[in-house]
Amino acid sequence: MSAPIPKTLSTTTEPPLIRSALLGVALIFLSLFLFLPLVAVFYEALRKGIGVYLAAISDPYALSAIQLTLLSVAFAVPLNMVFGIAAAWAIAKFEFWGKSVLITLIDLPFAVSPVIAGLIYVLLFGAQGWLGPWLAEQNIKIIFAVPGIVLATVFVTVPFIARELIPLMQAQGTEEEEAALVLGASGWITFWRITLPNIKWGLMYGVVLCTARAMGEFGAVSVVSGHIRGLTNTLPLHIEILYNEYQFAAAFACASLLTLLALVILAIKTLIEHYTSTQRQPSSAGETA
Amino acid sequence: MMSRLRQPSVLPGFGLTLGFTLGYLCLIVLIPLAMAFSKAFEVSWSEFWGIVTAPRVLASYRLTFGASFLAAAVNTGFGLVVAWVLVRYRFPGKRLVDALVDLPFALPTAVAGITLTTLYSSNGLIGQFLKPLGLKVAFTPLGIIVALIFISLPFVVRTVQPVLEDLEHEVEEAATSLGAGRWQIFYRIIFPAIRPALLTGFTLAFARAIGEYGSVIFIAGNLPMVSEITPLLIVSKLEQYDYQGAAAVSVVMLIISFILLLLINLLQRWSRLRHG
Amino acid sequence: MSIDIQGLHKRFGNFVALENINLEIPAGQLVALLGPSGCGKTTLLRIIAGLETADEGNILFDGEQASQHARDRRVGFVFQHYALFQHMTVFENIAFGLRVRPRSRRPSETQIRAKVHELLGLIQLEWLAPRYPSQLSGGQRQRIALARALAVEPHVLLLDEPFGALDTKVRKELRRWLRRLHDELHVTSVFVTHDQEEALEVSDQIVVMNHGRIEQIGTPEEVYDAPATPFVYQFLGNINLFHGRAHSGWVRLGGLRLQAPEYQDAQHVPAMAYVRPHDIDLLREPEDGDTTIPARITRISILGSLVRLELLQTEDGEITEVEMTRERFAADQLKTGDLVFVKPRHLRVFLQEEENQTTPLPHWQGHGDGI
Numbered sequence: 001m002s003a004p005i006p007k008t009l010s011t012t013t014e015p016p017l018i019r020s021a022l023l024g025v026a027l028i029f030l031s032l033f034l035f036l037p038l039v040a041v042f043y044e045a046l047r048k049g050i051g052v053y054l055a056a057i058s059d060p061y062a063l064s065a066i067q068l069t070l071l072s073v074a075f076a077v078p079l080n081m082v083f084g085i086a087a088a089w090a091i092a093k094f095e096f097w098g099k100s101v102l103i104t105l106i107d108l109p110f111a112v113s114p115v116i117a118g119l120i121y122v123l124l125f126g127a128q129g130w131l132g133p134w135l136a137e138q139n140i141k142i143i144f145a146v147p148g149i150v151l152a153t154v155f156v157t158v159p160f161i162a163r164e165l166i167p168l169m170q171a172q173g174t175e176e177e178e179a180a181l182v183l184g185a186s187g188w189i190t191f192w193r194i195t196l197p198n199i200k201w202g203l204m205y206g207v208v209l210c211t212a213r214a215m216g217e218f219g220a221v222s223v224v225s226g227h228i229r230g231l232t233n234t235l236p237l238h239i240e241i242l243y244n245e246y247q248f249a250a251a252f253a254c255a256s257l258l259t260l261l262a263l264v265i266l267a268i269k270t271l272i273e274h275y276t277s278t279q280r281q282p283s284s285a286g287e288t289a
Numbered sequence: 290m291m292s293r294l295r296q297p298s299v300l301p302g303f304g305l306t307l308g309f310t311l312g313y314l315c316l317i318v319l320i321p322l323a324m325a326f327s328k329a330f331e332v333s334w335s336e337f338w339g340i341v342t343a344p345r346v347l348a349s350y351r352l353t354f355g356a357s358f359l360a361a362a363v364n365t366g367f368g369l370v371v372a373w374v375l376v377r378y379r380f381p382g383k384r385l386v387d388a389l390v391d392l393p394f395a396l397p398t399a400v401a402g403i404t405l406t407t408l409y410s411s412n413g414l415i416g417q418f419l420k421p422l423g424l425k426v427a428f429t430p431l432g433i434i435v436a437l438i439f440i441s442l443p444f445v446v447r448t449v450q451p452v453l454e455d456l457e458h459e460v461e462e463a464a465t466s467l468g469a470g471r472w473q474i475f476y477r478i479i480f481p482a483i484r485p486a487l488l489t490g491f492t493l494a495f496a497r498a499i500g501e502y503g504s505v506i507f508i509a510g511n512l513p514m515v516s517e518i519t520p521l522l523i524v525s526k527l528e529q530y531d532y533q534g535a536a537a538v539s540v541v542m543l544i545i546s547f548i549l550l551l552l553i554n555l556l557q558r559w560s561r562l563r564h565g
Numbered sequence: 566m567s568i569d570i571q572g573l574h575k576r577f578g579n580f581v582a583l584e585n586i587n588l589e590i591p592a593g594q595l596v597a598l599l600g601p602s603g604c605g606k607t608t609l610l611r612i613i614a615g616l617e618t619a620d621e622g623n624i625l626f627d628g629e630q631a632s633q634h635a636r637d638r639r640v641g642f643v644f645q646h647y648a649l650f651q652h653m654t655v656f657e658n659i660a661f662g663l664r665v666r667p668r669s670r671r672p673s674e675t676q677i678r679a680k681v682h683e684l685l686g687l688i689q690l691e692w693l694a695p696r697y698p699s700q701l702s703g704g705q706r707q708r709i710a711l712a713r714a715l716a717v718e719p720h721v722l723l724l725d726e727p728f729g730a731l732d733t734k735v736r737k738e739l740r741r742w743l744r745r746l747h748d749e750l751h752v753t754s755v756f757v758t759h760d761q762e763e764a765l766e767v768s769d770q771i772v773v774m775n776h777g778r779i780e781q782i783g784t785p786e787e788v789y790d791a792p793a794t795p796f797v798y799q800f801l802g803n804i805n806l807f808h809g810r811a812h813s814g815w816v817r818l819g820g821l822r823l824q825a826p827e828y829q830d831a832q833h834v835p836a837m838a839y840v841r842p843h844d845i846d847l848l849r850e851p852e853d854g855d856t857t858i859p860a861r862i863t864r865i866s867i868l869g870s871l872v873r874l875e876l877l878q879t880e881d882g883e884i885t886e887v888e889m890t891r892e893r894f895a896a897d898q899l900k901t902g903d904l905v906f907v908k909p910r911h912l913r914v915f916l917q918e919e920e921n922q923t924t925p926l927p928h929w930q931g932h933g934d935g936i
Contacts, residue, residue, distance in 0.1 A: 014471055019378060026374040027386075029367045032415065033439050034392055037404040040414060044407060083313045090306040095296040104554060105314055111546040112322070113500030115520040116539045119527060120321040123328050128532060130324060155317055175648035177300055178616050181635050182642040183662035183717055187301035193665075197652040209394070216397025218503030223524060236399040236503070243403045243507065252407075255400040262395035269395075270388040296577070299616045299635050 041259045044252035056242075056250035057257060064230045065238035066257075068146065069215050072153040072234065076214040077207055079154055084161030084206060089195075092169035093177070103166065109158045117155045118223025121148055144226030149234060152220035157213050161206030168202040169195075201276045205269065212265045216258060325543065328536035340537040349519040350541075352430060356518070357498035360437035361445075365491045368445025369483075375446070376453040390447070393440050398503030401439055406508040409435055428510035433518065436504040441497045445490030452486040452560075453479075485560030492556060496549040499542070566627050566720040566753050567592040568613060573622035575608055575777075582608045584777045586622070590770075593751045595744070597764035600774035601800070606757045607725055609774070613755065614642045614723050626720060638721075641714030641752075645726040647706045649698040655709050656681055656694040662717035684712040687746070704735040711743075715750075724756035728763065740767050761801045765789060773797050795915050798839040805845070805885050807912075811836040816914050820880055822855035825914055835917040842873070842888040844911040847897065857906035860885055865901055867891070874899065876907065 013019070046053055056062060087106060091099060109117065123129050125142040135142060142148045176198065180190040196203075218236045225232045227241065235254060242251035329337060340346070374380075375387050393401065409416045409426040416426060426432045456479065464474045502520040510516040517525075519542060526535040573586035583605045590596050598606040611617040613624060615635035624631040632638055650658050659681045663672055672680065685691040688708040698706055707727060714722060727743070728736040744767050747754055758764050764771045765785045773780040773788055773796070781793040792798040809818030811831040816823045818838050828834070851857050860876035863884075867873075872894040876885045885907055889897075899905070 013377065022370055023374050023378055023380060026367070026371045030371060030386065030390070033435075033442060034389055036414065037401065037408060037439065038389070038392065040404050040408050041400060044404070083310065086306040086313075087310040089302060090310055093300050094298055094303050094307075096303075096307070100554075102310070104550065105318070106310075107550060107554075108318055108322070108547075111496055111500075111550040113502065113520050113523075113539075113542055113546070115500070115502045115523050116325065116542060119523060119535055119539055120325050122527065123324040123532060123536060124321050126532075128530075130327075151317075155321070158314075158317060174298070174300060175644050175646060176650055178635075179642065179644060179648040179713075180650075180661065180665070181299060182614060182616065182638075182640060183665065183713070184636045184639075185661070185665040186636070189665050190300075191302075193661075194650055197650075212395040216395075216400070218397060218399045219501075219520065222502075223527065236397045239399050239403065240507075248403075248407070251403055255397075255403060258397045258400050262392065262397070262400075265395045266388050266391055269391065270384075297618050299618075 038259070041252060041256050044248060045256040047252075048249040052249050053253045053256075056247075056253035059250070061229050061233065062235075062238060062250075062254055065233045065235045065254075068149065068233065069235040071146070072150050072217075072221075073211055073214045075150045076153045076157045077210050080157050080161050080210055081203070081207060083158065084163075084165050085199075085203070087162045088165035088169045088199075089191075091166050092172075093174055106159050106162050106166075109155055114152075114156055114217065114219030115223055117220040118152050121151055121155070121224050143224050144228065144232060146232065148224035149221050149232060152224045153214050153217050156217050156220050157210045160210035160213060161203065164202045164206035164209070165199055168199055172198055201272055205272050208265050208268050208272070212262060215261060322543070325536050325539045328532060329540040332533060332537075337537050340534050341541050345513050345517070346519075346522060346538055348514045349517050349522045352433065352516065353499050353519040356430060356433045356437055357441075357495050357501075360434050360441055360498050361491050361494040363434075363438050364441055364445050364494050365487060368442070368490060368494075369449055369487065372446045372449040372453055376450060391443050393442050398440060398501065399507070402436060402504035402507035405436055405439060405504065406432070409508065427508050428516070430509075430516050432508035432510070433505050433516065436508050437498040437501060440501055440504050441494035444494040444497065445487065448486045448490035448493065449483055452483050456482055485556060489553060489556040489560060492549060492553050496546060496553065499549075500546065568721060568753060568755070569623075569625040569628065570609075570613070571623040571625070573609070573612065573624075574620045575605070575612065575617070576620060581777050583612075583619070586777075586779060588772060588779065588782065590753060590755060592627075592753050594769045595747045595754045595756070595767065596770045596772060597768035598755060598757045598772050598774060599759070599761060599764040599800070600780075601759060604774040605777040606759075606774050610723050610725055610755060610757050613721070614638065614640050616642070639717065639719050641711075641717065641719035641722045643707070643710050643714050643722070643724040643727050645729050647698070647710040649706055649710055649713070651698055653697075654694065655685075655690070655696050655698070655701070658698065658709060659684055659713045659716050661713065680716060684716055687715075688712045702735075703731050704739055707731065707739065708742075711746075715752075719752065722752045722754040724754065726757050726759070728760075729758075736763075743767060765801070773800065775800070792839075792913070795837065795839065798913065803842050803886060803888075805840045805842060807838040807840070807883075809836050809838065810834065811914065811916055819878065819883070820855060820858045821909075823912065823914070828914070828916060831916060836914050837917060838909075838912050838914045840909040840912045842886045844909060845885070845887045846908045846910060847874070847887060847889075847899065848906040848908055851906045852908065857908045858885075860905060860907050862899060862901050862903045862905060865899070876905070878907070879904070 014022070087102075090096075091103065122143055124131055125135060125148065126132050127136065127143070129143070142151070176194050177190050180194045181187075185193070216236060217234075218240075221234055222237060222240070225234070225237055227233060227237060229238075229241070233241065235258060239251050239254045239258075242248075242254065332340075371390065375383065375390075406413075406427050408414050409419070409432060411417065411420045411425065411427070413427070419426060424431070426435055460478060461474055464478050469477065500520060502518075502524070505518055506521055509518065509521070511521055519538060523535045523538050523542075526532075526538065568588075568590040570586055570588040570590075573583050575581075575583040586605075586609060598609060600606045608617060612619050615631065615633070615638045626638070650661065653661070660677050663677045663680060666672075681694070682691065685694055688711065690705060690708055690712075693701065693705060693709070698709070701709065711724075711727075724743075728739055731739065740763055743756075756768070768785065770782065771785055771788045772782050775796050781788050781797045783791075783793075788797060789801055792801065798804055807818040807821070809816055809821070811825060811828040811834045813832070814824065814826050814829040816825045816828065816836055816838065818836070828836075848857060851859065858878055859880065860878045862874055863877050864875040865872065866875075870891060871888050872891055874887045874889070876887060877883075878885060887907070
């Protein structure tokens with residue numbers, strides 16, 4: 001977190017006028033693009049009264065959309081958590097050829113437009129796709145069905161946890177694990193009792209970011225969903241449909257739910273950052289060499 | 290062979306974790322991505338070229354890359370100011386502001402889309418003041434830029450902020466004692482130090498913006514040749530069952546994204562070299 | 566338990582870390598591996614521990630092949646940066662090795678408790694049991710790391726630069742403490758250090774290493790008084806270096822002419838001679854027979870009980886360093902600017918034959934010792 005600047009540094013700061021101007025510019029910019037939209041979500045959601053709001057979020061279609069959103073989070077987060085831990089273990093604890101290529105590959109989903117993420121699954125599993133005819137024979141439906149939505153969500157959230165863990169585990173090195181092994185611990189015990197406690201905050205941080213992205217994913221899910229109400233609509237897709245039908249208050253009511261979740265996620269994230277930054281300070285005291 | 294490709298280590302689990310990592314990446318990411326390429330090149334090269342350079346497609350590239358570039362540029366300027374203010378000044382509510390900067394990462398893009406559209410439409414909270422000025426934002430390319438500014442806002446702030454925090458105050462004090470003015474210190478000492486971070490932030494914001502779909506489609510108006518971004522073009526080709534065309538345009542986008550990813554990696558390596 | 570190291574080779578890519586290492590460590594000894602960074606001493610220690618595997622060669626514990634895996638070797642390893650488990654209390658850190666044993670060999674909770682307290686008593690830090698490592702000083706952490714290693718009753722104790730990260734005062738205290746502890750426990754111990762003073766003060770045997778090879782093995786007296794190679798001469802203690810030539814049993818070094826019967830066959834071979842600063846007499850008058858070199862005193866520093874003089878040889882401008890007691894200095898009434906005659910008492914001549922024998926003191930950098 002930003003360290004407070006002592007008052008004695010007056011020689012190395014700007015004149016008061018420029019400081020106020022800069023502060024003003026920053027706050028106006030953030031207000032226009034961040035704070036105002038945030039407030040607007042709740043304002044629009046409650047504009048038609050609390051009755052409309054409650055009706056919108058207890059609508060059966062809304063409820064099934066919430067369920068589906070939670071389901072994709074429930075798949076994407078644990079899968080990518082296992083992936084992130086495995087990838088970070090291989091990358092941070094071992095030296096091998098082609099490591100930087102692997103790190104770049106893990107980042108790949110960040111660079112791919114969500115729309116394309118959806119498209120590639122359509123090309124793979126869709127009716128005209130590569131595996132389409134075979135899947136039709138087996139009577140398995142992936143595209144325009146729940147599995148496609150889950151897959152698309154998993155794809156866009158692949159890097160989140162791995163990216164948090166890799167630099168963290170690289171910085172921690174291998175000495176504590178080596179110490180545990182020399183003391184007679186097995187690989188599993190070393191992982192559960194030494195490695196995992198050391199990365200728990202980074203892991204939680206990654207999980208929080210992964211959850212945020214998974215519950216909000218729109219483009220990729222939109223392409224594979226088919227927008228079947230009550231069946232393949234996630235909450236963001238449900239919001240789109242309501243909005244396009246000019247049911248603004250209902251759309252914003254659902255949006256306010258996701259916004260609340262986003263705020264909770266930001267709060268958790270800030271708490272983790274605060275906790276880890278205060279924890280890190282004393283432990284670095286003895287490391288002079 | 291394994292012993293040549295990796296240095297031996299006493300820690301267990303290399304084969305298991307690397308195998309799982311590669312298998313997972315192949316199944317979820319690489320094989321599906323390869324599908325786009327194989328589909329796109331089912332036709333001849335000239336047909337492919339014809340698809341990806343059709344006037345409507347070219348117009349969508351211009352809009353996507355132009356709007357993304359402008360949004361990233363706006364965020365670079367204002368992001369620097371925001372990072373500066375957050376690191377150097379004290380003001381009430383600073384921690385709240387600091388935490389809220391990440392809102393675009395956490396807020397679903399569809400929510401951002403409908404909210405910004407409502408705010409910036411001609412009878413919206415902000416739009417009503419812009420209308421007398423002759424500025425129409427929602428349902429125009431300007432609206433696209435607004436949406437892209439929102440979704441890529443945190444990148445520059447979050448890449449520049451840690452670098453500004455790590456700058457040693459002594460360096461600035463030394464410069465002051467050598468007779469440098471405030472502007473000279475910024476221009477000659479601080480700016481060179483944060484330049485790699487600024488560039489990285491710009492590229493990250495740009496890369497994120499060109500792929501954006503959810504927030505843009507609500508505010509854009511989506512008129513072909515005027516306000517249709519490339520991701521939307523891919524979706525409309527898909528909705529017309531033109532898988533070939535969708536894959537071809539996607540491949541162009543993918544290649545550009547990969548180049549940007551490489552560029553980001555190089556930039557980050559560069560800035561790491563600078564800061565040790 | 567004795568350790569027998571036979572024909573060890575290890576390379577990292579193109580870098581040769583260890584080359585044909587043969588070493589016997591008798592049971593119960595405290596042995597120092599001494600050498601500059603990158604000489605391979607840490608790699609050797611890690612191979613003994615089983616944390617690294619050698620490309621060739623054997624490690625025998627009590628004449629038997631050491632087990633493949635580090636966790637079956639029953640060695641205690643103390644890391645340079647302690648490697649304490651940050652999320653565990655001091656008590657849990659020390660208990661770890663006992664708690665992770667298979668159920669059949671795991672001691673009961675009361676036994677673990679007793680063992681941990683016994684060890685905390687041994688390192689005199691009982692009051693720190695409930696603390697976390699981040700709340701301790703460097704010296705305390707290192708003692709906890711040692712107690713943790715001892716908890717599993719290792720056959721061999723290995724310490725990697727155990728005092729490297731500590732400040733000078735704590736380092737001195739801890740190394741005396743380590744010596745006393747070793748005299749109580751008699752666990753065969755090997756420690757890595759780049760600090761000659763540490764090696765000379767603490768160990769029974771010193772193994773001097775350079776460029777992945779063993780230069781000399783011997784007691785502290787042996788390696789200091791009778792260095793086997795120029796490298797050992799240069800690495801342990803201060804030296805003066807004289808360049809010259811050997812010819813038919815005589816060595817000529819500047820103005821000095823000395824008998825060197827061991828080089829009877831040498832014909833005009835370049836030679837170098839090493840003299841410790843305290844092995845030099847300063848005379849007021851020259852001696853007959855080319856046994857002294859004229860020099861002028863340029864600087865006098867008083868270092869506690871010793872006096873160090875810097876002299877400039879009048880003939881060729883080389884600098885010579887001399888150390889003497891304060892009594893001697895007072896008796897001789899030496900002053901800056903005096904002309905004196907340098908007479909080496911002990912002098913060791915090496916011929917410049919092989920490349921490796923004449924390597925001057927290099928600048929040790931790179932090749933981090935951690936590999």
